[in-house]
Amino acid sequence: MILQVEDLNRSFGGVQAVKDVSFTVREGMIKAVIGPNGAGKTTLFNLISGTLRPDSGKVMLEDREITGLPPHRIAGMGIARTFQHIRLFPGMTVLENVMIGCHIHGKAGFLAGMLNLPWTWKEERRLMERACEVLGFLSLDDYMYNDALSLPYGQQRILEIARALAVGPRLLLLDEPAAGLNMRETVQMAEIIRKIKEQGITVLLVEHDMSLVMNISDEVLVLSYGEKIADDLPLRVQKDPEVIRVYLGEEDAQD
Amino acid sequence: MRRNVAGYLPVGLLAILVFILQVVLKTSGKEYFLTQITMSVYYSILIVGLCILMGYAGQISLGHAGFFAMGGYITAVLTTFNLLPYADLPVMKIMDMLGMFSRWQDLYGTDIMSVRPIYAGIFAVLFTIVAAYLIGIPVLKLKGHYLAMATLGFGIIIYRVVLGTPLFGEADGISDVPPFGIIGPLRVSGDMSERVMNYYIAWGLLLIGVLFLINLVNSRVGRALRAIHGAEDAANAMGVDTSGYKLRTFILSAVYAAVAGVFLTHYNGGIGPSEASVMKSVRYVAIVAIGGMANIWGALVMGLGLNFLSLRGYFGSYDDAVFGGILIVIMLFAPEGPLRREFFSRIMGLVRGEKEARG
Ligand SMILES: Nc1ncnc2c1ncn2[C@@H]1O[C@H](COP(=O)(O)OP(=O)(O)O)[C@@H](O)[C@H]1O
Ligand SMILES: [Mg+2]
Numbered sequence: 348m349i350l351q352v353e354d355l356n357r358s359f360g361g362v363q364a365v366k367d368v369s370f371t372v373r374e375g376m377i378k379a380v381i382g383p384n385g386a387g388k389t390t391l392f393n394l395i396s397g398t399l400r401p402d403s404g405k406v407m408l409e410d411r412e413i414t415g416l417p418p419h420r421i422a423g424m425g426i427a428r429t430f431q432h433i434r435l436f437p438g439m440t441v442l443e444n445v446m447i448g449c450h451i452h453g454k455a456g457f458l459a460g461m462l463n464l465p466w467t468w469k470e471e472r473r474l475m476e477r478a479c480e481v482l483g484f485l486s487l488d489d490y491m492y493n494d495a496l497s498l499p500y501g502q503q504r505i506l507e508i509a510r511a512l513a514v515g516p517r518l519l520l521l522d523e524p525a526a527g528l529n530m531r532e533t534v535q536m537a538e539i540i541r542k543i544k545e546q547g548i549t550v551l552l553v554e555h556d557m558s559l560v561m562n563i564s565d566e567v568l569v570l571s572y573g574e575k576i577a578d579d580l581p582l583r584v585q586k587d588p589e590v591i592r593v594y595l596g597e598e599d600a601q602d
Numbered sequence: 603m604r605r606n607v608a609g610y611l612p613v614g615l616l617a618i619l620v621f622i623l624q625v626v627l628k629t630s631g632k633e634y635f636l637t638q639i640t641m642s643v644y645y646s647i648l649i650v651g652l653c654i655l656m657g658y659a660g661q662i663s664l665g666h667a668g669f670f671a672m673g674g675y676i677t678a679v680l681t682t683f684n685l686l687p688y689a690d691l692p693v694m695k696i697m698d699m700l701g702m703f704s705r706w707q708d709l710y711g712t713d714i715m716s717v718r719p720i721y722a723g724i725f726a727v728l729f730t731i732v733a734a735y736l737i738g739i740p741v742l743k744l745k746g747h748y749l750a751m752a753t754l755g756f757g758i759i760i761y762r763v764v765l766g767t768p769l770f771g772e773a774d775g776i777s778d779v780p781p782f783g784i785i786g787p788l789r790v791s792g793d794m795s796e797r798v799m800n801y802y803i804a805w806g807l808l809l810i811g812v813l814f815l816i817n818l819v820n821s822r823v824g825r826a827l828r829a830i831h832g833a834e835d836a837a838n839a840m841g842v843d844t845s846g847y848k849l850r851t852f853i854l855s856a857v858y859a860a861v862a863g864v865f866l867t868h869y870n871g872g873i874g875p876s877e878a879s880v881m882k883s884v885r886y887v888a889i890v891a892i893g894g895m896a897n898i899w900g901a902l903v904m905g906l907g908l909n910f911l912s913l914r915g916y917f918g919s920y921d922d923a924v925f926g927g928i929l930i931v932i933m934l935f936a937p938e939g940p941l942r943r944e945f946f947s948r949i950m951g952l953v954r955g956e957k958e959a960r961g
Binding site for chain 2: 396397398417418419422423427428430434435436437438439443446447448450451453455456457459460461462463467470471474510511513514
C-alpha cells in the first residue's frame with residue numbers, strides 16, 4: 348500500500364467536511380475519488396497533502412506516518428498535487444513554474460544564492476534540465492518562455508500537472524484535472540493521466556467527468572457528505588444502489 | 603556556465619556614476635552635498651533590504667525603523683558606555699586582552715573605556731538577527747493587514763523603549779559616538795577631512811548589498827520567494843518551506859536595516875529617537891512602493907532621491923506628509939508599484955474622466 352488513510356476527520360465550524368474516512372491506495376494504480384459538490388473531496392486532498400490538519404485520524408505514506416506534517420515535508424516525501432482552482436505562479440514563465448516543482452531537488456540556500464557560488468550554477472542547470480524534461484513529456488516545451496498565465500486554460504491545467512510531476516512524486520493527487528475542459532481536451536487529459544501511470548506513478552484523482560473516471564481508474568472511492576459510501580472497482584461502483592441514489596438524487600435536485 | 607553578467611552591468615555603471623558625481627561635486631564646489639548623499643546611501647541599504655521582503659517575498663513590515671534603531675542604538679550604547687569602573691572584572695580583563703575595548707577621552711577630557719566599534723557593530727547586527735528571528739516566528743504567521751499591524755506594534759514598542767530608557771538617552775538620543783574603524787585607514791566618521799572617503803565607504807557597502815540581493819533574486823531562493831508571493835499555498839505544496847523562507851527573508855531585511863543603522867550612527871556620531879519612529883517605517887514602505895515593489899533598482903533610485911531631498915529639507919515641515927501622500931497615491935493607482943504600464947493608463951484614464959474599474 349502506498350497510501351493508507353485511517354478514520355480521517357475534519358470539520359469547519361459545524362460542517363463535517365470529512366467524516367471517518369478510511370481507504371488505501373495500492374502502488375501503481377489510478378484511484379478516483381468521486382462525489383457530489385461539497386462531498387469533501389478537496390478537503391480530503393488537503394488533509395493528505397498537509398495543506399490542512401485533520402482533527403483526528405491517520406495518513407500513512409508506505410509505512411511512514413505523515414499526519415499533520417507541513418506540505419513541503421510531505422512533498423519531499425513523495426506526494427505532489429494539483430489544485431482544483433488553478434494556482435500557477437503569476438508573473439513567472441512556464442519554465443519557472445515547473446522549476447518551482449524542481450525546488451526540492453536543489454539545495455542552494457540564501458547564502459549560496461547571495462554569493463552566487465559557482466556550484467549553484469550547475470545546480471540551476473540541472474534543475475532546468477529536469478524541468479525541460481517534464482515539459483517535453485507533456486508537450487509544453489514550445490511555451491517554455493511564455494508567461495504561465497498567458498497559456499490557454501487547457502494548457503494551464505496541464506502545466507499544473509507538469510509542475511507537480513517535477514517534484515518527482517510517487518503519489519500524484521489530481522484535483523479535477525478535467526474541470527472546464529472541452530471533450531477533446533478531456534480525452535487528451537485521460538491520455539496524459541495514463542502516461543503518468545505508465546511512469547510508475549500512483550495517481551489519486553478527483554473528477555466529475557464519469558466517462559473519464561470509468562475509463563482510466565482501477566478503483567473508485569465515493570464520498571457523500573464527507574462519508575465514504577463506496578470503494579470498489581469502477582463497474583461495481585456504477586451498480587451500487589447507494590451510489591446511484593446519491594447521484595440520481597443530485598440530478599433530481601438539479602432538474 | 604556564466605550567469606547574471608547582464609545583471610551586474612548596472613552595478614558597474616552605477617559605480618562609475620558614483621565616481622563622476624563625486625568629481626562633479628568637487629569641481630563645482632558643491633562638496634557639501636556629499637554628507638546628505640552619504641546619509642541617503644545608508645538609508646538606501648535599509649530600503650533595498652525591505653524591497654526584497656515586500657516586493658519579492660510579498661510580506662510587509664511597518665517596523666523596519668525598529669531594526670534600524672536597534673542596530674544604531676546598540677552600537678551607540680556599547681561604544682559610548684564607560685566601562686572603566688568595571689575594568690577590573692576578570693571577564694573584562696580577558697575581553698580587554700582580546701582587544702575588544704578602546705580607550706579615549708570625551709569632549710570634557712574624561713577617560714573612557716568602551717567597546718571597540720567593530721565589535722559593537724557586529725554585536726548589534728547579531729542581536730538584531732536574534733530579535734528578528736524571535737519576532738518573525740509569531741508575526742509572519744499573519745497575513746496582509748494583520749501582518750502590517752503586528753509589525754507596526756513592534757515598531758511602536760521599539761520607539762517607546764528608546765524614548766523612555768535613560769540608557770538610550772530618552773528624547774536626546776545618544777551622541778559622541780566614536781568613529782568606526784573598519785580596516786586600515788578606512789573608518790566611518792563624520793569628520794570633514796574624511797568626507798570623500800566616507801562617501802565611497804557608504805557606496806561600497808550599498809553596492810555590495812545590492813549585488814548580494816541581485817544574486818539572491820536570480821537564484822533558486824529568489825524564484826521560490828516570487829512563487830510564495832504569487833501563490834503561497836501552491837509553493838508550499840510543491841516543496842517550498844514557505845514559512846522558513848519568509849522568516850529568513852525577514853531576518854535578512856532586518857540585517858540590512860541594522861547594518862544601515864550601525865553605519866549611519868557612526869557616521870553621524872549619534873542617533874536619536876526619531877530614527878525609531880513609526881513615520882520612518884512608513885516612509886521606508888512608501889519608498890519601496892514608489893520604487894516599484896519588486897524592483898531593487900527602483901527602490902534604490904527612490905531611496906536615494908527622496909531621502910536626499912528630505913535631508914536637504916526640500917519638503918520643509920511637510921516631510922512626513924510627502925511620504926504619506928506618496929503612499930496614498932500608490933495604493934490608489936498602483937498597489938503593485940508604479941513602474942508599470944497600467945499605472946500610467948490609470949492616471950490617463952482619470953485625467954480623461956473615465957470611470958475607474960479596479961479588481
Ligand atoms: N477552508 C474551508 N473553510 C470552511 N469550510 C470549508 C473549507 N473547505 C471546505 N469547506 C466545506 O467543506 C465541505 C467540503 O468541501 P470540499 O472538500 O471543497 O468539497 P468537494 O471538493 O467535494 O466539492 C463543503 O461544505 C465546504 O463548504
Ligand atoms: Mg473540490
